[in-house]
Amino acid sequence: MVQAWLMDSSEEDQRAPHHRVPPQYLTIDDLKSLGVLYWKIPVQNVDELDKLRKERGYSYEDVIECSREKLPNYDEKLKDFFREHLHSDEEIRYIVDGSGYFDVRNKKDEWIRISLEPSDLLILPAGIYHRFTLDQNNYIKARRFFVGEPVWTPINRPADEHPARKEYMTALTNEA
Ligand code: KMT
Ligand code: NI
Numbered sequence: 001m002v003q004a005w006l007m008d009s010s011e012e013d014q015r016a017p018h019h020r021v022p023p024q025y026l027t028i029d030d031l032k033s034l035g036v037l038y039w040k041i042p043v044q045n046v047d048e049l050d051k052l053r054k055e056r057g058y059s060y061e062d063v064i065e066c067s068r069e070k071l072p073n074y075d076e077k078l079k080d081f082f083r084e085h086l087h088s089d090e091e092i093r094y095i096v097d098g099s100g101y102f103d104v105r106n107k108k109d110e111w112i113r114i115s116l117e118p119s120d121l122l123i124l125p126a127g128i129y130h131r132f133t134l135d136q137n138n139y140i141k142a143r144r145f146f147v148g149e150p151v152w153t154p155i156n157r158p159a160d161e162h163p164a165r166k167e168y169m170t171a172l173t174n175e176a
Contacts, residue, residue, distance in 0.1 A: 002038055002120055004031060007103065007111040014082055014133045015101075018113060026112060033175060034112075035125035035168065036104055042119050043096060052121070058092065058145035065141045066100070066134060081132040085154035088164040089146065091124040098140035105129040107172065116140075127168025129157055 005017075006024040028038050041048050052058075068074045084105075093102075099117045104124065106112050115135070116122060124130055134140060144150070159165050 002028065002040065002114065002116065002122075004112055004114045006106075007113050015136050015138070017115075017135075031104075031112075031114070034104060034106060035128060035171060035175075036114070037123040037125075038114075039121040040119050041094070041121050049094065049121075053145065056145075057147045059148060060146040060150050062144050062150075063096075063141065064144055066098075067139050078134065080154060083154065084129050084131050084157040086127050086129055086157070086159055086162065086165055086168075087124075087151070087154065088162070089126050089151060091130070092122070092145040094121040094143040094145070095119070096141050096143060098134075099137050100132060100134050100140040103131050103133070125168060125171070127162070127164035127166075 004026040006020050006026070007018040008020050010018060031038055039048075039052065041052070053061075065071060066074075066078070071077055093116070095116045095118050097118055099115065102114045102116060102122060102124065103111045104114065105128065114122065155162055155164075
């Protein structure tokens with residue numbers, strides 16, 4: 001099962017797990033309450049992925065492979081991924097190889113670390129502050145989905161006045 005936990009406050013090695021002591025895990029429902037959606041879809045289960053794609057209108061798809069060999073401007077890109085930001089659209093990643101961490105802010109503005117591996121599909125809602133890092137395995141390959149023409153632009157924090165942020169905050173407040 002996907003693991004998610006509250007991070008400690010150490011700024012050291014971003015690729016380390018950064019558990020609190022003792023570890024504090026979160027459930028998929030905890031993630032859901034932040035608008036973060038998760039599915040485990042075995043790589044051979046093409047039908048389930050297809051169904052989700054149709055339901056959510058994901059018309060665009062490509063693949064991103066994060067390794068020094070495969071990702072152009074590797075160092076710069078990884079630095080940008082780890083800078084806290086939001087997007088005006090969902091960020092959808094389906095992991096097919098390797099592993100990595102998506103960090104998202106909870107309602108108390110603490111970091112939650114979500115550990116992803118093959119078969120994990122994660123959807124971050126538009127407007128959530130987040131970041132990504134490789135873990136100590138230093139490799140991930142993911143399928144990216146998008147509704148329409150993709151926009152990958154990160155909007156770095158602070159972006160509290162951004163319409164997507166405002167909408168996200170409203171959705172969070174209305175959530176029970
Ligand atoms: C992103 O936007 O942060 C990424 O695409 C990271 C690599 S995909 C797991
Ligand atoms: Ni992002």
